[in-house]
Amino acid sequence: xxxxxxxxxxxxxxxxxxxxxxxxxxxxxxxxxxxxxxxxxxxxxxxxxxxxxxxxxxxxxxxxxxxxxxxxxxxxxxxxxxxxxxxxxxxxxxxxxxxxxxxxxxxxxxxxxxxxxxxxxxxxxxxxxxxxxxxxxxxxxxxxxxxxxxx
Numbered sequence: 001x002x003x004x005x006x007x008x009x010x011x012x013x014x015x016x017x018x019x020x021x022x023x024x025x026x027x028x029x030x031x032x033x034x035x036x037x038x039x040x041x042x043x044x045x046x047x048x049x050x051x052x053x054x055x056x057x058x059x060x061x062x063x064x065x066x067x068x069x070x071x072x073x074x075x076x077x078x079x080x081x082x083x084x085x086x087x088x089x090x091x092x093x094x095x096x097x098x099x100x101x102x103x104x105x106x107x108x109x110x111x112x113x114x115x116x117x118x119x120x121x122x123x124x125x126x127x128x129x130x131x132x133x134x135x136x137x138x139x140x141x142x143x144x145x146x147x148x149x150x151x
Contacts, residue, residue, distance in 0.1 A: 026071050030121070033057075035074040035081055044068045046083050046096075060101045071116050075123030080143070082106075082119045082126050093117045093128050095143060106145040114139075 027036040034049040045063035049056055062081070063069065072083040081096040093107045093114050107114050110130060117128040125148055129136045140148040 028073050030074050031076040031078070033074050033078045035072040037069050037072060037083070044070065046072045046081060048074065048078065048081065048098075050078070057098075059096065059098065062096045062101075062103055073118040073126075075119050076121045077123070080119055080123035082117045082128075084115050084117055084128070091115060093126065093141075095119075095126065095145075104145065106141055110139075 024036050024038045027034055029051075032050055032052045034051060036047055036049075037044055038047055039045075040047075043063065043065050044067075046059065046069045047056060048059060057078070059081070064085075064087075067085040067087045069083050069085045072081055074081050079098050081098065083094055083096075084091055085094055091114050092105050092110075094103055095106050096103050106126060107128075107130075110132070112130050112132045114128055114130045117126055119126050123143065125140055125142055127138055127140045130139045131137075132139075142148050
């Protein structure tokens with residue numbers, strides 16, 4: 001694949017295409033997938049687009065009206081999605097397993113602000129920033145939410 005390239009995708013008022021009239025933020029491309037956040041349903045949610053099948057992929061039990069999602073990242077096979085979300089003023093890092101439709105809070109025991117997660121290509125590790133000591137440090141967790149090697 002040569003870069004840059006133009007994805008000529010149709011505009012869809014219903015919100016099930018890659019292009020819509022809503023704000024699309026933080027796009028990340030991995031293999032055949034583009035993951036991004038958008039406010040197309042009047043809530044800041046995570047969306048996953050399959051570039052080969054040219055369609056949005058449903059993400060049951062991922063998005064929530066009471067959470068503001070940001071900075072999503074997807075594994076190369078599209079199975080795992082990680083993102084930051086703010087609920088009631090608290091930020092956390094979440095991991096979503098598409099094959100099980102399971103959403104897990106990875107940082108519920110971490111009592112500090114977190115942001116900007118990214119997942120490894122194979123989906124085994126998640127790196128993110130945390131403000132645990134009055135400065136932003138990089139934390140690395142495995143998929144189960146255990147610290148791997150905090151820098």
